[in-house]
Amino acid sequence: MTNAPDPLDNPVWSALTGVHAHLAEGDGLGRRYPADVSPFSGVADQADPLAWADLAAVAGPGVDLVFPALEHAPPPGFTVAGGLPGVQLVATDAFTSGRSDVVTELGEADVDDMLDLVARTRPGPFGRRTRLLGTYLGVREDGRLLAMAGERLRLGSATEISAVCTDPAARGRGLATTLVRAVAQGVRDRGELPFLHAAAQNTRAIGLYEHLGFTLRRTLQFATVRTPDA
Template identity: 55%
Template sequence: MPQQTELRGGGSVPTLPGDPLLDNAVWAALDGPHAHLAERVGRAARYQDGIYAFAALADPADPAAWDDLCTLLGPGTTVRIKPVDRVPDGWRIEGEGEGVQLVDTALRAEPAPEAERLGPADVPEILDLVARTRPGPFLKRTVEMGTYLGIRHEGRLVAIAGERLRLPGWTEISAVCTDPGHRGRGLATRLVRAVAWGIRERGDTPFLHAAVDNAPAIRLYESIGFTLRRRSRIVQVRSAGTTEAGGAL
């Protein structure tokens, strides 16, 4: 039987068995299919500026990996990282949260004929929609991480979904959002199914992440065939170094 992890506000997340790459997905992506989007020093890596504001360690419990990350970032630099249980001395936690990971176990994937592929020219519209719906981090170069699909109404972009982390055998579905005036029409579900269809076509399995307290999103994903796998702590950390005033951090 899978171990049960309690959720804030009730309920639990089963820690399901599976590919250990999923336990450190950002590193698996940067060390694998997304290596061309990475900046790396030894056992630490991060996405290039403007793509995704996360760094990763080959082993978050390895002090040498943290030293590599400090070298990569430079002194006094802030970055998000997961999964992390604790940070070494000299690093400062500036924020933290919790997320859940869900994997495709029974999703019906199918193309969406009304969806169009989005690219760099669509980024201003994507950023506007993301700012109004807050599905999670999306930057000016995030579209370079994979395929993003959108649905328009009278020429205006009203729903999107796409691929973010890509690791061997797995691709994350992300940036799922719908304009408030167009909700209730199943647009997000159609786009998730369409993105998943493309992922499966190349032999990968879809997975995704959600904030632990985003109950509506978690219910939606479970209802269409995703299963909660695990939860993880996300921290925003500042590397060891000096402040602008010259004081030790």
């Protein structure tokens, strides 16, 4: 008897064929998010050339697509245009989640402030419609958005916490910790496992997450893959 694959092993594909299927571009073996939602793409099986062909048909020629976990070289015609080592962390029972009165939910009216904070802190890819991926929470002070975090990849059994960022002037106050705990509480309320991705070189963030009670599940390779030219 063969065990079913763990959705965390192919998280983008799991999201685009599950909770985020309504956002997916493509309905074959390769799918992607709209560019203003997320740069991520996924294929059913990275070892299957047909899946890559489906993805190329969806994306078009000469388009850069981001994979948070590239484990197989793409077939001829595709180009790996860049990448860096990363890690995947999952919450353990030692991680304490919880809500906070200082946290508010962010919506359409907050998008400009969210994009401004992202531009100042660079937590990772974040577009005008990224908030459609899940719940985003923030901390404001005197009307100014100081920090935020939210849900990105939603797998049904697990949800990724992402876009964790704090204005440089407000760091050292524990706002990121408060937001991670609050977002994770919403994830756990649905009976799902909170998880995170981080660049391996971001040892400060990884150390914080491990201190909070996350543990390393696996190492991986973030990669940008360019589709074949026409």
